[in-house]
Amino acid sequence: MAQVLEFKLPDLGEGLTEAEIVRWLVQVGDVVAVDQPVVEVETAKAMVEVPCPYGGVVTARFGEEGTELPVGAPLITVAVGAPASGADTAAQAGSRTAARPAGDTAAAPEASEGSGNVLVGYGTGAPPARRPRVRPQPPGATPPPPASGSAPAAPAQDTPRAAPAGGTRAGGDTPVNGDGPVPVISPLVRRLARENGLDLRELTGSGPDGLILRADVEYALRAAAAQGGRTTAPHPEPQARAAARPEGSAQAPASTAVGGGTRVPLKGVRGAVADKLSRSRREIPDATCWVDADATELMRARAAMNAAGGPKISLLALLARICTAALARYPELNSTVDLAAREVVRLDQVHLGFAAQTERGLVVPVVRDAHARDAEGLTAEFARLTEAARAGRLTPGELTGGTFTLNNYGVFGVDGSTPIINHPEAAMLGVGRIVPKPWVHEGELAVRQVVQLSLTFDHRVCDGGTAGGFLRYVADCVEQPAVLLRTL
Incomplete structure (x- = not known):
């Protein structure tokens, strides 16, 4: 019987208290070796790869790319010991989730960006074949139920999402084919594309191995502006936004486009x-x-x-x-x-x-x-x-x-x-x-x-x-x- 161990974000030194997830290097269900890098994070000092001190099967990840975690927050859980089957891994991940107190946001894997404190969990021992992106449904649309025996698909981070009341995520949106996160050099670049309505999957990165750089996103935005195209969805009236926001949910961040300019957060390096x-x-x-x-x-x-x-x-x-x-x-x-x-x-x-x-x-x-x-x-x-x-x-x-x-x-x-x-x-x-x-x-x-x-x-x-x-x-x-x- 494998033992499930939790690996937390370590103290990266020099007084650093938090780090932002830039890129996951492993998926749920992957087998990792001792000291194998599992995630790339950005601190106020540098971009670093974080190695895992355990060897085994990854049963859960905590936080999406772009999520900022404090030192000591869970990063992943690893089933150490005899190789676990998919059912065993799912049972172990499920038992850990059930053991967490209700509302414990630090315990639920794979935090969803832009969703306040609502988190989406991975309950399966093996990763899905693909991580589909989800498009928002029109108001009043009835979501189709998920396939029998499958976990709800986690929305990718490239599309802004709103969390419904009660701590559950709206499901059944039309999936779009995708093969996991798009390689982007920085969370700030990903955010710049998202806030301007730019689909990163339509870009070809000029960095190493197709890595999308900030220059790529800015070039695409300039090209769209030159063609007279709209890159940012129109904003609803304030009353409509307030009505659409679930009761008790976090206030959505204001748009970065003000008076024709773009706000760039002063964070990281x-x-x-x-x-x-x-x-x-x-x-x-x-x-x-x-x-x-x-x-x-x-x-x-x-x-x-x-x-x-x-x-x-x-x-x-x-x-x-x-x-x-x-x-x-x-x-x-x-x-x-x-x-x-x-x-x-x-x-x-x-x-x-x-x-x-x-x-x-x-x-x-x-x-x-x-x-x-x-x-x-x-x-x-x-x-x-x-x-x-x-x-x-x-x-x-x-x-x-x-x-x-x-x-x-x-x-x-x-x-x-x-x-x-x-x-x-x-x-x-x-x-x-x-x-x-x-x-x-x-x-x-x-x-x-x-x-x-x-x-x-x-x-x-x-x-x-x-x-x-x-x-x-x-x-x-x-x-x-x-x-x-x-x-x-």
């Missing part, structure tokens, strides 16, 4: 970035200084390194090496401010963050102990973290704990910037594009590779003299890389 930058602006009295530097010799040094064989050295790695050398001379900028104690805490180790633009927005991966790495080690770590960032596989630990940030905004084709400090750090070095410009070199006008460097710093940790000295040292190393030999 975007919300975390917004919170951190707002806090930085509130708490940190920042100032910025900048300087132009002749990077011709640095570019030649890099070319010579790469011509000598071995792993290629990135320009970002050389700039990072310069940063760590400068921080050794000016440790005030590798610090943080303890407001409660009214102290500046100078840090012994340099954990170097670097800004990386991804499909999910701007993230700042952190290279641990950057001061102890050489150019080759920095290049390899930058490459690893960048690849993980673009794939959405960075862990919370790889996105936090930075002590200084290097921001190469030159990749966007701009010369300068006054960036916002990555709270609770004390400074950020910005690097613009390297372009040929007229420059006085050795007393003569010449065309040189010039870069603009900017340093934004917390004026509480140091004065302009220290910040200027740091930036001047960085510029000297860029112009004459041999200066670095003193610290190698």
